[in-house]
Amino acid sequence: AKKEKTSARRAKQDLASCKNLLSCLECHEHAWPFLLPVNTKQFPQYKKAIKTPMDLSTIKRKLQEGSYKHKGEFASDVRLIFSNCEEFNEDYSPVGRAGHCMRQYFEQQWAQM
Numbered sequence: 293a294k295k296e297k298t299s300a301r302r303a304k305q306d307l308a309s310c311k312n313l314l315s316c317l318e319c320h321e322h323a324w325p326f327l328l329p330v331n332t333k334q335f336p337q338y339k340k341a342i343k344t345p346m347d348l349s350t351i352k353r354k355l356q357e358g359s360y361k362h363k364g365e366f367a368s369d370v371r372l373i374f375s376n377c378e379e380f381n382e383d384y385s386p387v388g389r390a391g392h393c394m395r396q397y398f399e400q401q402w403a404q405m
């Protein structure tokens with residue numbers, strides 16, 4: 293019973309850390325391309341090009357719904373945002389540069405979790 297308690301407590305702490313880190317990502321000045329799903333009416337080719345779209349609002353919903361069983365799954369979805377971004381955008385485009393900047397910020401914060 294003791295072992296389960298510590299792991300349940302750690303799971304709660306991990307969830308709180310993921311929610312906190314997500315808030316930091318959302319209020320980052322270069323988060324604007326990633327706040328909402330890419331608008332496929334504005335970018336019709338996106339649907340064909342990117343098989344698994346991901347964005348910060350979707351991650352927020354998944355956190356709230358308890359969809360992540362381990363904090364590593366949360367990190368995988370965040371990294372999916374940035375790999376999708378690299379696939380669809382030139383490195384030196386505004387969105388491409390925002391993606392590189394946000395990825396670097398995320399990995400720095402993640403390493404300290």
Ligand SMILES: Cn1cc(C(=O)NCCCNC(=O)c2ccc(F)cc2)ccc1=O
Nearest residue numbers: 324325326327328330335376377380381387
């Ligand atoms: C990830 N990705 C994003 C875009 C993209 O252009 N995305 C939105 C631009 C328009 N949205 C805004 O400017 C905005 C959104 C929310 C907000 F709070 C403030 C500004 C294009 C290709 C791509 O791969």
